[in-house]
Amino acid sequence: MANQNSLPLHERIELRYTLHKVIEFIILFLLLSLLVHRLLSFNNHGFAWLIAFLCELSFTLNWVITISNKWNIVEYKTYPDRLLQRVSKHELPPVDMFVTTADSKLEPPIITINTVLSLLAVDYPTNKLACYVSDDGCSPLTFYSLSEASKFAKLWVPFCKKYNVQVRAPFRYFSNNNATFSSNDSSEFKQEWTLLKDEYEQLSLKIEDAVGNSIPFDVSQDFAVFSNIERNNHPTIIKVLWENKEDVSDGPPHLIYISREKRPKHPHHSKAGAMNVLTRVSGLMTNAPFMLNVDCDMFVNNPNIMLHAMCTLLGSENETKNAFAQFPQIFYDGLKDDPFGNQMVVLWKFVGHGIAGIQGPTYAGTGCVHRRKVIYGLSPTDTKTGERYPNIGSGNVEMLKTFGTSEEFTKSAGDALQGNTERENMSSKSVEAAHRVGECEYEYGTNWGIKVH
Structure with missing residues (x-):
């Protein structure tokens, strides 16, 4: 055997x-x-x-x-059960999850929060996860919706894990196709299901009311930073909406709102610029060795997504060879027989898998788990970090030129390059330093966007 x-x-x-x-x-x-x-x-x-x-x-x-x-044409079959037999859950590496949105009108907040809630509820140790939402529209509506969603997540995440819910985006789970009970469902499940459905409907109504009317700002609290602010002219905004301080196993992971600094005379580089800021801010606050990025109109259709990704990234023979794990996109509510090709079957099923057979998977811009050290410019097989950055973490010239003038971030980058995955609770000091690396001038004179991206 x-x-x-x-x-x-x-x-x-x-x-x-x-x-x-x-x-x-x-x-x-x-x-x-x-x-x-x-x-x-x-x-x-x-x-x-x-x-x-x-x-x-x-x-x-x-x-x-x-x-x-x-x-x-090739496909990759993963075995999460073997992974869990090889390593315990508390030994799994941390993952930072990124969600990007840019316009609360074109990208309704109710869709964004469903994406976030599906990520918060994945089957992975919650003390190993952190979700960062980048709002390039600097919208108080988006912030308000995420704040309300963080309260709902305290009920939603335990429910999903207790009953092994497969579709963990509430708007899909509570749709008409899933709104019935089977004869095997317990009375306890039915009661909790009804409670969660009512809570989600209340959450949806709150967000709808906020979209249709002005949000009741309390300038003395969290919304003060949004008062008299311009969408394309504002400082960095970082708000910790929920912090899993007690490392509760079935509670929501960290949830952080970010709106990077924008000034009229500085180029912002669209989503790429937002991703760079997410990388730096997360490097200071949680510094997970792996990073997942998704768009705001997506949701996780498999609760074991992280375990599947780790199977390709932590395999014993290929542990340091794979730079990233790319997941295909599946589109919901498509037309019957897909007459206009919106499902992109040829691209994902044939071309995508064919390119994977030639050189490995292609990064599709979303739905991908990256190694942080690869984003920082190292090959996944490079173990000679010290030769490239001597005295790593000591503020040497090469590190400062590459990663910028923030000593805190340079140190966190050094830890990531050396494979240090120790994770500490977020502090006010790390949040303060994160504001600095979110400034629009931070990348000037560095390798961000050139060798680091």
Whole structure:
């Protein structure tokens, strides 16, 4: 009988798709035949024949590239149960989760909070998680919605883990398709389900009222920072909405709101700039070795997402080889038979898996778990950190040039590069330092956006 520690945490499986390959070769043969026919018939036709030949040549070259990308289609099968047999839950590495939003009108807060709630409720030790929400619109409405959602999360997260809920975005879980009980459901579950549904409906009504009316600001408390503020001209705002100080296993993880500094004369680099700020702020406050980034209109459809990612990142033979784990996107509420191709099946099922068979998965911009040290410029196989940054963590010139002038952040970057995953509770000092690295001028004269991104 095989030792569990010797079994792989993930496997690379090649998919044959023989029929698809035969059809693609037939199409390629027909295209080449057409090109040969064009070449042999140039003398009998005019300029229009040449234009047709060039168009068909371009299409043929594109077809060759497409076939190359789809020729060796692979998929990765992960084994979370083996991971949990190999390491205990308290030994799993911490993960910082990033959610980005930019406009509370185009991206309704009710969608954003559902994304956040689905992340807060994943099956992973909550003392190993922290969720950061980047609001590039500096919207008090978004902040208000997250503040109310953090209260609901104290009920939602324990409920999901107690009853092993699979869809952990409330708006999907409480939809009509899931709003019925089975004969096996206990009376306790039905009672708690009804309570949670009522609480979510109240939360939704509060946010709807806030969208339709002005939010009742209390300038003496959290909303004071939003008074008389301009969307594209404001200082850094960082608010800890919930901190899991007691390391409660079934309670919500840390939840932090961030709106980076913006000034009219400084370029903001859109989402890329927001991601850089998220990386720096999280590096100071929690400094997890892995980072997940998602858009605000997504939700986790598998509660074991973190365990699946760790299977590809912590495999015994490939522990330091994988830079990131990319998850495909699945779209909900699509049209029947997908007539307009909105599900992007070809991109995700064939091209994406085909490129994975050539060089590994491609980063799709969202739904990805990164190694922090890779974002900081090191290869996942690089173990000679000290040669690149001598006296690491001591404020040497190379570290300051790369990561900026914040001594606190430089130290946290040094810890991340050396694989130090020790995690301390957030303090007012770390929040104060985080405001500094969120300033729009912080990246000037550094390698942010060049070697670090």
